[in-house]
Amino acid sequence: MKRYFAVLLGILTAIGGFVDIGDLVTNAQVGARFGTSLVGVVALGVVGICVFAEMSGRIAAVSRRATFDLVRERLGPRMGFLNLVGSMLVTLLTFIAEIGGVALALQLVSSLHHLLIVPFVAAAVWLVLWRAKFSSIENVLGLMGLALIGFAVALWQLGPDWGQLVAGVSPAEKPEGEGWATYAYFAVALFGAAMTPYEVFFFSSGGVEERWTSKDIGVMRANVFIGFPLGGLLSVAIAGCAATVFLPAGVAVETLGQVGLPVAVGIGKIGLAVVVLGFFAATFGAACETGLSTGYSLAQYFGFPWGKFVRPKEAAGFHIILLLATVVAAGVLLTGVDPIMVTEISVVFSAIALPLTYFPILVVANDPDYLGEHVNGPVANALGVFYLVVIAVAALAAIPLMAVTSMGQG
Amino acid sequence: MGSLAERNGYDVGLHLLDRQVIGADDRLIGKVDDIELVIDDDGALVPTALLMGLPALLPRFGPRLGGALARAHRLVREAAADQDLPLVVDFDLVEDVSSDVRLSEPGHGLLHRMAHDRAADPRRCRVGDLLGIPVRCPDLPRRSKVLDLRMVGSPDGPGEHRVESLIVGPGRPGALFGYDRRSEPGPLAVAAVVHWLHRHARIVELGEGVEIDHEAGEVRIVAGTSLAPLRG
Numbered sequence: 001m002k003r004y005f006a007v008l009l010g011i012l013t014a015i016g017g018f019v020d021i022g023d024l025v026t027n028a029q030v031g032a033r034f035g036t037s038l039v040g041v042v043a044l045g046v047v048g049i050c051v052f053a054e055m056s057g058r059i060a061a062v063s064r065r066a067t068f069d070l071v072r073e074r075l076g077p078r079m080g081f082l083n084l085v086g087s088m089l090v091t092l093l094t095f096i097a098e099i100g101g102v103a104l105a106l107q108l109v110s111s112l113h114h115l116l117i118v119p120f121v122a123a124a125v126w127l128v129l130w131r132a133k134f135s136s137i138e139n140v141l142g143l144m145g146l147a148l149i150g151f152a153v154a155l156w157q158l159g160p161d162w163g164q165l166v167a168g169v170s171p172a173e174k175p176e177g178e179g180w181a182t183y184a185y186f187a188v189a190l191f192g193a194a195m196t197p198y199e200v201f202f203f204s205s206g207g208v209e210e211r212w213t214s215k216d217i218g219v220m221r222a223n224v225f226i227g228f229p230l231g232g233l234l235s236v237a238i239a240g241c242a243a244t245v246f247l248p249a250g251v252a253v254e255t256l257g258q259v260g261l262p263v264a265v266g267i268g269k270i271g272l273a274v275v276v277l278g279f280f281a282a283t284f285g286a287a288c289e290t291g292l293s294t295g296y297s298l299a300q301y302f303g304f305p306w307g308k309f310v311r312p313k314e315a316a317g318f319h320i321i322l323l324l325a326t327v328v329a330a331g332v333l334l335t336g337v338d339p340i341m342v343t344e345i346s347v348v349f350s351a352i353a354l355p356l357t358y359f360p361i362l363v364v365a366n367d368p369d370y371l372g373e374h375v376n377g378p379v380a381n382a383l384g385v386f387y388l389v390v391i392a393v394a395a396l397a398a399i400p401l402m403a404v405t406s407m408g409q410g
Numbered sequence: 411m412g413s414l415a416e417r418n419g420y421d422v423g424l425h426l427l428d429r430q431v432i433g434a435d436d437r438l439i440g441k442v443d444d445i446e447l448v449i450d451d452d453g454a455l456v457p458t459a460l461l462m463g464l465p466a467l468l469p470r471f472g473p474r475l476g477g478a479l480a481r482a483h484r485l486v487r488e489a490a491a492d493q494d495l496p497l498v499v500d501f502d503l504v505e506d507v508s509s510d511v512r513l514s515e516p517g518h519g520l521l522h523r524m525a526h527d528r529a530a531d532p533r534r535c536r537v538g539d540l541l542g543i544p545v546r547c548p549d550l551p552r553r554s555k556v557l558d559l560r561m562v563g564s565p566d567g568p569g570e571h572r573v574e575s576l577i578v579g580p581g582r583p584g585a586l587f588g589y590d591r592r593s594e595p596g597p598l599a600v601a602a603v604v605h606w607l608h609r610h611a612r613i614v615e616l617g618e619g620v621e622i623d624h625e626a627g628e629v630r631i632v633a634g635t636s637l638a639p640l641r642g
Contacts, residue, residue, distance in 0.1 A: 063509035065430070072428045072441065076584035077470045080428075303430055303441035303462075314437070363587050366596040369425070370509050381597040388600070 010223040011230075013142025018231020019238075020286035021101035022094065022193035022347040024279065025340055027235045028259040029408075030186050031242030032252060034175060036168040039236055041187045045194025046232030048390065050224050051383045052195065052358060053203050055365040055376065057220040060207035063370040067204045067357055068300035074360040083356040084301045088294060090353040091198045093346040095290035096329045099125060100339020101283035104256040108276050115334060122330035125287045129322045134209060134308040137288050144281030150274045151237040154266030160244040168243070175247075185401040185408050188394050189344070192351030194232065195391075200357065201293040205300070209309045214374060241266070254340065294325040348402055351394045358391050419574060420507075422457075422537050423558040424588050430510040431460065431499065433517025440521075442511060443467040444496065445537040447573070449624065454616070455573035457561070459498045460511070461536065462521060466496035470538040495529055497521040501571070535624055541583040545576075547631035551610050553580045556629060558590075560613065576620070576629065577640070579611025586611070590640040612637035 030038050056067055065073075068087075072080035102121045103114040110117070128137060167173065174183050212220065241262035242253060253259060256279065264272040292308070295318045299306030306318040333339065362384045365376045376384060420426065422445060431439040443466035446459040468479040484494050499513065499521065506512040513520070528534065537559060545554040556576050563571040577590065589604040590611070614620055619635035631637075 065509050069430055074584070074587055076423075077428065077443075077467055078472060078475070079584075081471070301441075303438060305438040362597070363600065366600075367588055369588070376596055385597045385599050 007219055007222055009139060010219060011227045012146060013138055014223045014227020015230045015234070016142040016145030016148070016281065017138070017285050017289075018228055019145065019148055019234050019282045020094075020196070020289075021097050021283050021339075021343050022196060022350070023235045024101070024238060024256070024259050024282065025253070025343045026186075026189050026193040026347050027238040028242040028246075028253045029344075030190055031239035032246035033178060034183065034186060035173065035243040035247050036165050036236075036240060037171055037173045037175075038183070038187055038190055039169045039239065040171065041190045042194055042232060042235050042239070044390065045191045046229055046235075047383075048191070048387045049195045049199060050228050051380070051387055052200050052361065053228065054221060054224050055380065055384065056200050056204040056361050057207050057212075057224065058217055058374055059361065059364055059370060060204040061212035061217050061220060062214050062372065062374050064208050064211075065364075065370065066208045066296065066300055067201050067361065068297045070364045071357060071360050072301050074363055080301060084297060086353050086356055087197055087201075088297055090346065090349045091201070091290055091293045091297065092325060092328065093342060093349060094196060094198055095287060095294065095325060096332050097339055097343040097346045098283050098287035098290055099326075099329050100333050100342060101256065102280060102287055103333070104339055105276055105279035105283060108257055108260070108279070114339070115336065118330055118333045121284075121287075122326050122333075125284070125291060126323060126326040128288055129291050129308075129326070130312060130319060134206070137285070138206070141281050141285030141288070145278055145285055147274045147278030148234050148238075148282060150263050150267070150271050150278060151234060151241055154263040154271055154275075155237050155240045155244065157266040157271075158241065158244045158262065160240070165240060165243065179405075181401060182405045182408055184397065185348075185405045188351050188398050188401060189347045189408070191390075191394050192347040192349070192354070192398075194235065195354055196347070196350045197353055197357050198290045198293040200361070201296050202289040205292070205296040205307070209307045211309075217374065256340070291322055291325055291329075295319070295321040344407065348398050348407075351391075352398045353395075354391045355388075355395050358388065362388060419560055419562045421558045421560050421577070421590075422573075423541055423583055424586070426507065426511070427537065429507070431462070431513065432510050433513050433515065433520060434505075435516035435518065437517035439499075439513070439517040440497070441467075444470060446498070447535050447537060447540075449533050449535060450572075453622070455535075455559070455622075457501050457537075457571050457573075458534070459501055460504070461496040461498060461524070463497045465494045466536075466538070469536075470541075472542075491526075492523045495524045495526070498524045532624075539624075539627070540622070543627045543629060545578045545629045545631060547578070547635070547637075548633040549635075549637060550578060550612065550631070551580050554578050554610070555580070555583065557581060557583050557586060557608075557611060573616060575613050575615045577611060577613055578629070578631075578637075579608055581608055581611065586640075608640070611640055613640060614638070 071083050099121050103117040106117045107114040245262040245265055260272055260275050263275045298321050299318045304317045305315040312319045364370050368375055427442055429442050433439050440462040442460050444461040445457050446461055447455045448458050464483050468483055469476040471479055487493050503513045505514040540556055542555050558577040559573045560575045561571055562574040589601050614637050619632040621630045
C-alpha cells in the first residue's frame with residue numbers, strides 16, 4: 001500500500017511540477033494568437049521530454065551518473081566546458097524568469113509592484129534551497145502545482161465549441177493574419193518550453209541524490225510516462241483557455257494576470273484564486289529546480305561535492321553557487337527587466353541549448369559499460385534518433401527565426 | 411555494470427579521464443583531470459598517478475587555449491610557488507573503476523600538491539600531453555593524431571599497467587564517443603556516422619617502428635608497421 005502511495009505521489013508531483021513559467025506564458029500567448037493549431041508541437045515536446053528524461057533517469061539509476069558527469073566524460077573538458085557555459089546561461093535565464101514569475105504571481109494577490117517582491121522571493125528560494133529537505137520541496141510544491149488543473153476545469157466551464165477546437169489542431173488552421181515564419185518561431189518556443197534542459201539536469205541529479213537503483217526504473221518510468229503527459233495536458237488546457245477567450249477578441253497575452261483571466265471568466269473568483277496558487281507553486285517549484293540545476297551542473301563538471309543529501313557543510317562549494325545564482329537572478333530582475341520577456345527569451349534559448357546535453361545522453365544510454373543490460377532498446381533508439389533530428393532542426397532554426405520575426409512580433 | 415577488472419585492457423581517454431573520483435568514505439573528491447605516466451628506460455609508458463585540479467585540467471583545453479588559460483590561472487596567485495602544480499592521487503589507491511573511480515582511502519585530506527622536482531622530471535609525462543599530438547606515418551592520412559591510449563591490465567586489479575597501443579587517426583580525441591570498441595553499438599545512425607568519420611582510424615602497438623618523441627610532441631611510425639583496424 002505504502003509503495004502504491006509513493007508511486008501515486010511521484011506521479012502527482014510530476015504532473016504538478018511539469019508546468020513552469022515558460023509553459024504558462026508561451027502556451028497562453030500561442031493560444032491567444034494561433035488557437036489550437038500548435039497543440040501538435042506541445043505533444044511533440046512532451047513526448048520528447050519523456051524520451052530524454054527516461055534515458056537520463058535510467059542512466060542515473062543504473063550508473064549513478066548525472067547529466068553533467070556524462071557531458072564531460074563523453075565530450076571531454078573543452079567541448080564539455082562550452083556546453084557547461086551554454087547550459088548554465090540558459091538555466092540561469094530560466095531561474096531569473098521563474099523568480100520573476102513567483103513575484104508576478106504574488107503581485108496578482110498583493111497588488112504590490114513585483115520589483116518590491118523580488119528580493120523576498122529570492123531570499124525565500126535561497127532559504128528553501130539551503131534548509132529544506134529535497135523530498136519536501138518536490139512534494140509540497142508539486143502537489144500545490146496541481147491547482148493548475150483549474151485551467152482544465154475552466155476550459156470545460158467556458159464551453160467552447162469542442163469540434164472547432166479539435167479541428168483547429170491541424171497546422172492548416174493557422175489564423176490567416178499570421179505568417180509561417182511567426183508560426184515556426186512559436187513552434188520552436190513551445191518546443192523549448194516543453195523540453196527545457198534544466199528539467200533533465202534536475203531529474204537525473206535528483207535520481208542520483210535519492211539513490212535510485214535499477215529496481216527503481218519502473219517507478220521512474222511511471223512518473224515520466226504518466227506524470228509528464230498529464231502535465232502536458234495542463235499546458236494544452238492553458239492554450240485552449242486562451243484560444244477560447246482571447247483569440248476571438250484578438251487580444252495578445254502580455255502579463256501573467258492575462259494568463260489566468262480565462263479561469264476567472266470560466267469559473268469565477270475562486271477558480272482564479274486556485275490557479276494563482278498554482279502559478280505560485282509552479283514557478284516557485286521551478287525556481288528551486290533551476291537554482292539547484294546551476295549548482296548541479298557546475299559541481300558535476302568539476303567533480304566537487306554537491307547535493308541536498310549531504311550536509312551543506314560538506315557541499316559548501318555547491319551551496320555558495322546556489323547563493324551566487326540567487327543573488328545574480330535577483331539583481332537582474334531588479335534592473336526592471338520584464339520577467340515575461342526574460343521567459344520568452346529563455347524558452348527559445350532552451351531550444352538552442354538542447355542538443356548539447358541531449359546528444360551525450362543518447363550516446364551513453366547505448367553504452368553497456370554504463371548501463372549493462374539496461375541499454376536503449378530499439379523503440380528508445382528509434383525515438384532517440386528521431387528526436388536528435390528534431391532537436392537539431394529546432395536549435396538551428398531558432399536564431400534565424402528569432403531575427404526574421406523580431407521575436408514573434410512580425 | 412561491468413567493472414574494468416573484467417576486461418582485458420581499457421582506453422585511458424574513454425574509461426578513465428574525466429571520471430568522478432570518490433573516496434572510501436563516499437565523498438566526491440574531484441574528476442580525473444589528467445593522468446601521469448612514467449616513461450620507462452625501454453620507452454614503455456606506465457601510469458603512476460591521477461592528477462586533479464585546474465593545473466591539470468586547463469592544459470587539456472588544447473595547445474593554444476589551454477596554454478593561455480594555464481598562464482591566466484598562474485597569474486591569479488602569482489606569489490604561490492605551487493599555483494601551477496596539480497594535486498596527486500597515487501595510482502595504487504585506485505580500488506575500482508566503473509562509472510566512477512573509487513579509492514581505497516577516505517577523501518578527507520587525501521590530496522597533495524605535486525612536488526616541484528617531480529613536475530620537472532623529464533621521465534614523466536601526462537596523458538593530456540599525448541592525446542591530440544600529430545602522428546607522422548606514411549600509411550596514415552596526414553592530419554592523423556593520437557586519439558586515445560589503450561592500456562593492458564585494469565586499474566583496479568593486480569599486475570602491471572602500461573600503455574600497450576595507440577589509437578591514431580584524423581579527428582579529435584574523444585570524438586569516437588566509445589564507438590570504437592563495441593560490437594553492437596546503437597543507435598545505428600549515430601554509430602554509422604561516427605564510424606564513417608573515423609574510417610581511417612587505426613590501432614598501433616607500441617614497440618618496433620613506433621617512436622613517441624616527447625620533446626617534439628609527435629609520434630613517428632615507420633612505414634609498414636602493422637596497423638590494426640578499430641573493433642578488430
